[in-house]
Amino acid sequence: MAAHKVPFNKPCFEGKELVYIAEAISRGHISGDGSFTKKCAAFFEAELGCSKALLTTSCTHALEIAALLLGLQPGDEVIVPSFTFVSTANAFALHGAKIVFADIRPDTLNMDETQLEELITPRTKAIVPVHYAGVGCEMDAIMEIADRHNLLVIEDNAHGLFGKYKDQYLGSFGQMSTLSFHETKNFTCGEGGALFLNDPSYIQRAEIIREKGTNRSQFFRGEVDKYTWRDIGSSYLPSDMLAGFLYAQLQERQHITEHRSKIWNRYHTGLKEWASQRGVHLPHVPGHCEQPFHMFYMITPSLQARQAFIEFMRSEGIHCVFHYLPLHLSDMGLQYGGREGLCPVCEDISDRLVRLPFYNKLSNEEQDYIIEKILSFS
Numbered sequence: 294m295a296a297h298k299v300p301f302n303k304p305c306f307e308g309k310e311l312v313y314i315a316e317a318i319s320r321g322h323i324s325g326d327g328s329f330t331k332k333c334a335a336f337f338e339a340e341l342g343c344s345k346a347l348l349t350t351s352c353t354h355a356l357e358i359a360a361l362l363l364g365l366q367p368g369d370e371v372i373v374p375s376f377t378f379v380s381t382a383n384a385f386a387l388h389g390a391k392i393v394f395a396d397i398r399p400d401t402l403n404m405d406e407t408q409l410e411e412l413i414t415p416r417t418k419a420i421v422p423v424h425y426a427g428v429g430c431e432m433d434a435i436m437e438i439a440d441r442h443n444l445l446v447i448e449d450n451a452h453g454l455f456g457k458y459k460d461q462y463l464g465s466f467g468q469m470s471t472l473s474f475h476e477t478k479n480f481t482c483g484e485g486g487a488l489f490l491n492d493p494s495y496i497q498r499a500e501i502i503r504e505k506g507t508n509r510s511q512f513f514r515g516e517v518d519k520y521t522w523r524d525i526g527s528s529y530l531p532s533d534m535l536a537g538f539l540y541a542q543l544q545e546r547q548h549i550t551e552h553r554s555k556i557w558n559r560y561h562t563g564l565k566e567w568a569s570q571r572g573v574h575l576p577h578v579p580g581h582c583e584q585p586f587h588m589f590y591m592i593t594p595s596l597q598a599r600q601a602f603i604e605f606m607r608s609e610g611i612h613c614v615f616h617y618l619p620l621h622l623s624d625m626g627l628q629y630g631g632r633e634g635l636c637p638v639c640e641d642i643s644d645r646l647v648r649l650p651f652y653n654k655l656s657n658e659e660q661d662y663i664i665e666k667i668l669s670f671s
Contacts, residue, residue, distance in 0.1 A: 298610035299663060304476045304483070305653040307545040313537030325530025326510070329537040333487075336543055341462050343470075343489040345496045347503055347529075348536060352451045352473035352486035354529045356384035359447045359469050359488060361502050361525065362495050365389045369418045374404040375621040375636040376643060377423045381449050382620055390418070392629040394621040396636035400577045401425065402646075405638070406434040413442050422467075423449040427587035428578050429458030432466045439467075447471070450489075454480060455550065457583040468492040474539055479549060479587055479653070482539035485531050502526040549653055553586035556655050560589045563664040571671070589649045590616070596644040602670060603647060609666045614648050 317323050330348050337346035349355045363369075363385075371385040375394040382392045393412050398405045402425045409420065420439050422430040430448075439446045446467030450456075453463040454472055464470035469492070474485035488503075490496050500510040506526030511517045542549070561575055568575050574592040578584050593599040599615065606613045619639045621631030633640070650663060 299612065299650050299655075299659050300652075301612040301614050301648070301650050302477050303652045303654065304481060307549060307653065308541045309544070310538045310541040313541050314534045317533045317537045320533075323532055323534050325532065326513070327533030327536065329533050329540045330531070332540050333536050333543065336540070337487065337489065341465060341489065343465065343491055344493040345490040345499070347488045347490070347499060348531050348539075349486040349488055349503065349529045350531045351380075351484055352449070352471050352475070353380040353384060354527075355471035355486045355488035356380055356447075356449065357387065357527075358499055358502050358529060359471065360385045360388040360390065362469070362499060363388075363390075363418050363445065365418060368416050370414060370416045371419045371421060372409065372412050372417060373421045373620075374423050374425075374639070375619045375626070375631075376402060376425070376617050376639040377449065377620065378451070378617065379620065379623075381421055381423055383625075385419075385421070386625070386629075391416070392620075392626070393417070394626065394629070394631060394636055396638050397425075397642065399638050399642070401428050401430075401579065401582075402642060403428065403430040404435070406431045406438070409435065409438055410442075413438075413444070417442065417444055419445040419447055421447045421449055423451070424453035424456060424463050426576060426590065427453040427456040427463070427585040428576070429453070429456060429463050429582045432458050432461075436466055445469070451475075451478070451486075452585075452587045454478075454585060455546070456585040456587075459581050460583075464489050465491060469495065479553060479585055480539065480542045480546070482531070482535040482542070485535055485539060498524065503529045550585060552653060553651075556651060556660060557584075557586040557589055559657075559660055560649060560664070564591070564667060567668050588651050590646050591649070592642060593645045593647060599645050599647050605670050606663075606666060611663055611666060612650060615643075616646050616648055617643060619643050 334346040371390040372393045373382045376397045404422045448467045448470035450464040450470045451473035456463045470489045472487040474482045501524045506524045507520050509520045512520035572594045620626045
């Protein structure tokens with residue numbers, strides 16, 4: 294078996310990452326909410342129009358802050374898609390929510406908004422749509438349902454920074470949204486995240502929760518003469534060195550997006566005919582959505598075909614991976630009423646989806662090699 298010639302992911306330098314890390318050290322402030330943390334927050338607030346952007350140590354932690362802001366009581370329910378990373382559900386379960394699993398659409402693999410209303414009960418507190426692969430959920434319908442039932446919407450936008458739905462940025466629809474800057478994302482600092490608050494009424498408490506339950510942020514702004522323990526909370530602030538790394542990547546936003554769009558389109562063009570002939574489905578992007586080119590996946594005809602493809606590609610030195618397992622069939626999911634057949638589309642897609650290598654500096658030569666090997670697979 295060949296050693297991997299092409300990894301699934303490779304963290305990439307884009308510009309001034311090391312310069313900004315050194316600058317943070319020279320400033321003498323490498324803990325949270327330093328100069329680069331503030332620059333990143335200001336960038337997001339200006340570019341995306343959110344009322345407040347709070348950098349966190351991960352998207353998981355951003356979701357946990359959102360869960361605390363809900364003020365969950367025993368028996369309260371939160372609706373999440375079954376086809377998502379565990380943090381989408383775990384953050385709310387950790388703080389007492391009963392998780393209700395929604396199935397996904399067979400085209401975009403996003404939460405199926407047509408089945409959403411039947412999942413709502415008097416105990417439902419929030420809906421958490423996930424913009425899979427950075428392609429927007431049907432937010433008009435989701436927001437209309439949420440508004441009618443007086444529910445909060447928290448967008449898990451880990452994949453979708455700078456993506457749009459009907460010309461509006463993903464993450465700007467719900468009262469809150471979360472982001473990931475994990476090393477597999479378009480813009481990274483290794484581990485990191487953010488909570489965007491579109492409803493200003495949540496800002497003060499979110500700042501307190503993020504700062505160990507204290508009003509320390511207000512103190513440093515000179516709004517109070519001392520700070521103290523005000524609420525429950527934890528330490529969710531990333532190091533300013535990580536923020537410096539992230540800020541360097543954000544400065545290269547246009548270059549990164551343009552290169553990733555070329556990678557995505559080369560995959561789509563190079564594989565379209567092969568896929569059509571073999572019953573393989575390529576990603577679907579509705580005309581009213583603008584994707585940020587986060588990933589490229591294929592949906593094979595069967596689990597056996599998927600596994601054979603992954604093994605073949607591995608033998609050729611190319612690392613391809615499957616993605617989410619259905620949360621409702623996990624050990625924890627079963628405790629929240631999960632059972633086989635509950636989310637049939639999710640169960641089917643999960644068995645058949647495979648992701649191709651995709652990272653910022655994937656070269657034309659590497660991609661040509663990947664496509665060549667895929668076209669030779671039958």
